[in-house]
Amino acid sequence: MASCGESKNGSELRIFESTDELATDLGEYIAQLSENFVKERGCFTVALSGGSLISMMGKLCEAPYNKTVDWTKWYVFWADERAVAKNHVDSNYKLAKDAFLSKVSILNSHIFSINDNATVEDAAGEYEFAIRQLVKVRTIGVSERNDCPSFDLILLGMGPDGHVASLFPHHPALELTEEWVTYITDSPKPPPERITFTLPVINSASNVAIVAAGEQKAAAVNLAIAGMNGSTDASSLPARMVQPTDGKLVWFLDSAAASALGVGNDGSAEAM
Numbered sequence: 001m002a003s004c005g006e007s008k009n010g011s012e013l014r015i016f017e018s019t020d021e022l023a024t025d026l027g028e029y030i031a032q033l034s035e036n037f038v039k040e041r042g043c044f045t046v047a048l049s050g051g052s053l054i055s056m057m058g059k060l061c062e063a064p065y066n067k068t069v070d071w072t073k074w075y076v077f078w079a080d081e082r083a084v085a086k087n088h089v090d091s092n093y094k095l096a097k098d099a100f101l102s103k104v105s106i107l108n109s110h111i112f113s114i115n116d117n118a119t120v121e122d123a124a125g126e127y128e129f130a131i132r133q134l135v136k137v138r139t140i141g142v143s144e145r146n147d148c149p150s151f152d153l154i155l156l157g158m159g160p161d162g163h164v165a166s167l168f169p170h171h172p173a174l175e176l177t178e179e180w181v182t183y184i185t186d187s188p189k190p191p192p193e194r195i196t197f198t199l200p201v202i203n204s205a206s207n208v209a210i211v212a213a214g215e216q217k218a219a220a221v222n223l224a225i226a227g228m229n230g231s232t233d234a235s236s237l238p239a240r241m242v243q244p245t246d247g248k249l250v251w252f253l254d255s256a257a258a259s260a261l262g263v264g265n266d267g268s269a270e271a272m
């Protein structure tokens with residue numbers, strides 16, 4: 001790891017020389033959380049995103065994790081999905097299925113993909129209903145503060161505009177406080193129709209990881225971690241609004257994505 005430390009707002013920063021090193025540490029981080037939660041709660045609830053994150057989870061399909069992780073205890077969800085068929089190249093489900101889920105032995109009945117055969121409004125409602133049933137029986141934990149689901153781990157990517165899941169800059173969906181899942185029909189990044197966790201759900205997770213690689217993410221990473229240059233409009237950068245209430249946030253960055261963060265004499269990022 002090139003450097004590791006803590007940001008001013010308490011999140012952990014892990015910065016790597018290469019995406020391969022990042023992927024190795026991300027695999028170990030996820031496997032460790034899985035082991036801890038399976039011991040503690042008997043299962044592990046994890047929400048995936050789409051995009052470049054999925055290819056960086058590839059180490060989990062290799063030794064030792066393919067054998068040591070208790071995949072039968074995993075329950076898999078999506079932090080966001082695009083409203084396309086499950087076999088469409090833009091589907092976050094397809095991405096995860098092809099690169100990850102088809103290579104490990106997670107039970108089909110534990111994979112909570114989002115209905116691709118309904119309107120986005122109905123699919124969002126159905127998905128939230130399914131999550132509510134699992135919260136009732138405590139397969140998914142619950143936040144003591146607000147009754148929101150508390151996923152063991154939510155894995156997020158971040159776009160160059162600072163969007164996370166399908167929560168885009170200045171979008172009204174960022175303001176929702178009651179809904180767990182919502183839909184949008186005007187995504188600035190295609191496809192326009194999407195289903196997404198809301199911020200209260202993301203911020204109620206026990207662990208959130210934001211994974212960002214590449215120089216095109218550097219400016220947004222810096223604004224999210226180091227500050228907004230005096231601007232108080234957090235909605236201009238949704239990643240900055242990811243602040244788990246009782247959980248832990250870890251940023252996984254390659255050196256290109258971290259390149260706009262100042263680096264101190266001791267090699268640590270100045271934002272830490």
Ligand SMILES: O=C1O[C@H](COP(=O)(O)O)[C@@H](O)[C@H](O)[C@H]1O
Nearest residue numbers: 049050051052053157158159165
């Ligand atoms: O559209 C989306 O983009 C983000 C970021 O993707 P990346 O390829 O730039 O890493 C992703 O996290 C989200 O799930 C997806 O729907």
